Amino acid sequence: MTFSYSSSSPEVVLCPPARRREALLQLAAAHDPKLQAALSAAVKAMYNQPDTQWDGLWVTLEAGQLTAAIWVQPLPMNMAQLWLPKQLPSEQGVHTSALLRAANAWVEAHNIRLCHLELSSQASVSEALLREHGMQRLACLEHLIGSSRYRLSMNEVLPLSLQPFGELSLREQVSLLAAVGQDSLDSRPLRDVLSVEELLDGFYQQAPQAPQHWYAVGYRDAVVGVLLLAPRPALGRWELMLMGLTTDWRGKGLGRALLNKALTLAQQAGVQEVMLAVDDVNVPAKRLYQQAGFIRYAQQRLFAWKGSGERRDLPN
Known part of the structure; x- marks a missing residue:
């Protein structure tokens, strides 16, 4: 042709x-x-x-x-x-x-x-x-890197619990990611195109072995968020793929506690550096990571051609 x-x-x-x-x-x-x-x-x-x-x-x-x-x-x-x-x-x-x-x-x-x-x-x-x-611009991503030894100061101890993400049913996983993504500032145009199921499939494709470091986050007998970490052996680092809280639990200091928990897990695994990507418009998240000593090492813009196919959602 x-x-x-x-x-x-x-x-x-x-x-x-x-x-x-x-x-x-x-x-x-x-x-x-x-x-x-x-x-x-x-x-x-x-x-x-x-x-x-x-x-x-x-x-x-x-x-x-x-x-x-x-x-x-x-x-x-x-x-x-x-x-x-x-x-x-x-x-x-x-x-x-x-x-x-x-x-x-x-x-x-x-x-x-x-x-x-x-x-x-x-x-x-x-x-x-x-x-x-x-092509349409979907997002501008800031790539950050920080030390696993750093900890954010806390006014009080907020005891978070971590439940293996794989212990949740598929429907529970999708429901939790949907709750975490509600009103999120990260990649809104992309979320308009892809269903939560497709976003979850994308996470699995990025890191097929990573679910052993994926967690549902608990606090006061409630599931309040999600933490997805992925080892990157070729780089000698871990990647923070997703860290988020449901809307009812934001603004209460849990984000600081959860980031400390992620850094602790990486340090306990012998990893010195953690990397992540955050949407440029997500100012609160960027501020939190900067407070934890993360610095930008790259920037990428995400573009796409959007087709006419329908999103794939779980049946009701």
Whole structure:
């Protein structure tokens, strides 16, 4: 299959299997080390897939030379992640625009519900170019890192209990996440697109082994929140995937106590650093993490093409 949009546009074709490695190396060169590692993991997960599963990988060719690549990586639940090409300054983004048009057409043809990408501050592709090709900005995430040895001061001891998240039924897990997400400032546009069930599936996909460090948080005989932690052995850190309280228990100092509990768990496991991502608009959460000594080490903007598919919810 070939896309051609004007006489000045490069030829965009489905990547031939024999040139797949070359195309993926082109993609890796377009990203910072963090995203290169994520791309490598995504490619490894596709090693044993048939060629038909790679029909979201597109390249530009000029005189037989592969000049750029873009990949719509298929994900469960008819969703996808977009891996951007390396923009060629000499071509003033012509290759990138042509590939974005091809990727968008492919997403629409396959009725992908949500095709997202992460754009770092160092990315050569501009936000304006993505918006020009129909992408919407969903969130701006601040990536923070802090020491597991730090503890926030507390006016009183607030004894929190932790129940393994896996002991809850699926319906109880979904109900708790829904209660924690109510009126949350984190990634509101994303929550409008994805159901709680799909968000939970996403957490499981990020860290299949992590549920041993996932907890329902108890206080005064009530379930008041959730704490999801994930070891990242390759980085020698733990990630705080989600920490939240239900609406009735916010503003009572429990967030400080819960963050201390998370840092204690990491330190007891021999981990020196904890990392997390927080929405830039979530000022209260950012303030809490800053008080605990967390500092920003990266920023990423989340963009997406939204499809017309319906959200997947549990039946009543």
